[in-house]
Amino acid sequence: MNGAKNLVDDCFLHDRDRMRHADVVSLITSRLNCVVRSSELPLGSLEGRLLAETVEAPRNVPLHDNSAVDGYAFAHTEYSANNTLAIGPRIAAGDPPSGPLAGASAARIFTGASMPPNADTVAMQEDCTVSADGLLVTVPPGLKLGANRRLAGEDVKAGERLLVPGQRLRAQEIAAIASLGRSGLRIFDKLRVAIVSTGNELVEPGSGQSFGEGQVFDTNRHMLNALCRNLPLEITDLGILTDDEETITAVLSKAAADHDVILTTGGASRGEEDHIVRTIDRLGKRHIWQIAIKPGRPMSFGQIGDCVFLGLPGNPVAAFVCFLLYCRPALLTLGGGIYDEPQRYPLPAGFAIKSKKPDRREFLRGWLETDTSGRTVVRKFARDGSGLISGLRSARGFIELGEDVRKVDEGDVVAYIPFSELGIDAL
Structure with a gap:
C-alpha cells in the first residue's frame, strides 16, 4: 500500500438489515479515510487532481490599483x-x-x-x-x-484562504494559483484501482472469441473504466477472469497488495456462489449491504487488509447508479478528496407514476425538456429495467424519488440531479 493512513479494521461492518441511501453515504464517508501520500507537482500537471495543502494568498491580487x-x-x-x-x-x-x-x-x-x-x-x-x-x-x-x-486586493486579499485540502483543481483554480505566483502545489497521489470481471459467460468485445448461447459481452468493466477516468485514479484493468478459484485467488491476492481498491460487478446477492465473492471472504472480510434503493439494492463492501473491495450489482444500470452514488464518494474519500452532496433541482415532472413502493428511494433516468407551455420539465425514460443501457444513453441525469413518495402526478415537483453533479461532464 502507498497509504498515508491504514483503514479501520472491518470498516464496512454495520448492524442494520436494510440501509437507507443517506445512511449508506454517511457511513462510507465517515468510516473511510485518505490512504494515499502526496507529491509536489508543477502547474501544468494539476488539472483534475486533488489538492493536499492549504493555499493562502501571500499578497493582494491585483497588487496595485x-x-x-x-x-x-x-x-x-x-x-x-x-x-x-x-x-x-x-x-x-x-x-x-x-x-x-x-x-x-x-x-x-x-x-x-x-x-x-x-x-x-x-x-x-x-x-x-x-x-x-x-x-x-x-x-x-x-x-x-x-x-x-x-482596487488592489479586489480579486484576492493578502492572507485570504483560497483553497483547502481535498479540492479538485479545475482550470479556474489553476488560474488562481498562477495569479499568486505559485509554480506548483502539493497534490495527493492517484488512488490505485484494479477493475476486474469474472465469469465463464463473459466474452471480451472484439476478441474474436466464439459467441454462443448463454454468453454475454463484458460491458460493465468497460463502463467502470470510463467512469473511473472522470476521477484522478490510476486504473489497472485486470480483464476477465474465468471461474477458476486458484487463478482468481492468485490475481486478487496480488491486486490487493498492489492497489488501494478492487472494483468489480456481479455476484453481490446473498447465497451467490461466485468465486470472486468466496475468494474475498477467504482472504479478507466482506459484507453485503441491502440498500433500500432502486435500481441497485445488493452491494458488497469489504477489504483485504488495507485494500478496499467494492462489489457492484451485475445489471449495467444498477452498476452505473451504485457507482455514482456510493463508489464515487468512497473513491474520493480514499484519495484525499472532499465529497459534496450533489445539488438537487426541484422541477415539475413531465411524466406520471401511478404507484411507487414506500420506504425505498428510486433513481430514474431522465432529462430536461421545454413543454408546450414553455416550462422546463423533467422527462423520464419510458422503461425502468436495470439491464437497459439505452436508458443510460438517453439520460442526462437522475430523477430522485424519496422514500416517502407513493406516486407522481404530472406537474408534481421532483428532484433532478444532473450527471454533472456526479462528476460526469455534460456534452
Whole structure:
C-alpha cells in the first residue's frame, strides 16, 4: 500500500438489515479515510487532481490599483467644471507605479496599468476628446468616483484562504494559483484501482472469441473504466477472469497488495456462489449491504487488509447508479478528496407514476425538456429495467424519488440531479 493512513479494521461492518441511501453515504464517508501520500507537482500537471495543502494568498491580487480600460486617470476631486484636464504621464501595463499627478491633470493610461497614487477614476478613451496640440483632454461629465478602477486586493486579499485540502483543481483554480505566483502545489497521489470481471459467460468485445448461447459481452468493466477516468485514479484493468478459484485467488491476492481498491460487478446477492465473492471472504472480510434503493439494492463492501473491495450489482444500470452514488464518494474519500452532496433541482415532472413502493428511494433516468407551455420539465425514460443501457444513453441525469413518495402526478415537483453533479461532464 502507498497509504498515508491504514483503514479501520472491518470498516464496512454495520448492524442494520436494510440501509437507507443517506445512511449508506454517511457511513462510507465517515468510516473511510485518505490512504494515499502526496507529491509536489508543477502547474501544468494539476488539472483534475486533488489538492493536499492549504493555499493562502501571500499578497493582494491585483497588487496595485489599476485601470480597467484604456483611457485617462485622474483624481475625482480635480474634476473641473468644464471637465478639461492637462495630459500628464503615459502609463502602460507593466510600467512601474508613477508618482502623484500634478494638480488638474490626467495620466494617459492603458488597461492593467497601475494607477498614480492620487488618481482614483478613469475615463474611457472613446468618451474623451484630446485637444489639437495633444496637451489637454476633455472627459465626459457625470463620472462617479472610482469609475473604471480596479482596487488592489479586489480579486484576492493578502492572507485570504483560497483553497483547502481535498479540492479538485479545475482550470479556474489553476488560474488562481498562477495569479499568486505559485509554480506548483502539493497534490495527493492517484488512488490505485484494479477493475476486474469474472465469469465463464463473459466474452471480451472484439476478441474474436466464439459467441454462443448463454454468453454475454463484458460491458460493465468497460463502463467502470470510463467512469473511473472522470476521477484522478490510476486504473489497472485486470480483464476477465474465468471461474477458476486458484487463478482468481492468485490475481486478487496480488491486486490487493498492489492497489488501494478492487472494483468489480456481479455476484453481490446473498447465497451467490461466485468465486470472486468466496475468494474475498477467504482472504479478507466482506459484507453485503441491502440498500433500500432502486435500481441497485445488493452491494458488497469489504477489504483485504488495507485494500478496499467494492462489489457492484451485475445489471449495467444498477452498476452505473451504485457507482455514482456510493463508489464515487468512497473513491474520493480514499484519495484525499472532499465529497459534496450533489445539488438537487426541484422541477415539475413531465411524466406520471401511478404507484411507487414506500420506504425505498428510486433513481430514474431522465432529462430536461421545454413543454408546450414553455416550462422546463423533467422527462423520464419510458422503461425502468436495470439491464437497459439505452436508458443510460438517453439520460442526462437522475430523477430522485424519496422514500416517502407513493406516486407522481404530472406537474408534481421532483428532484433532478444532473450527471454533472456526479462528476460526469455534460456534452
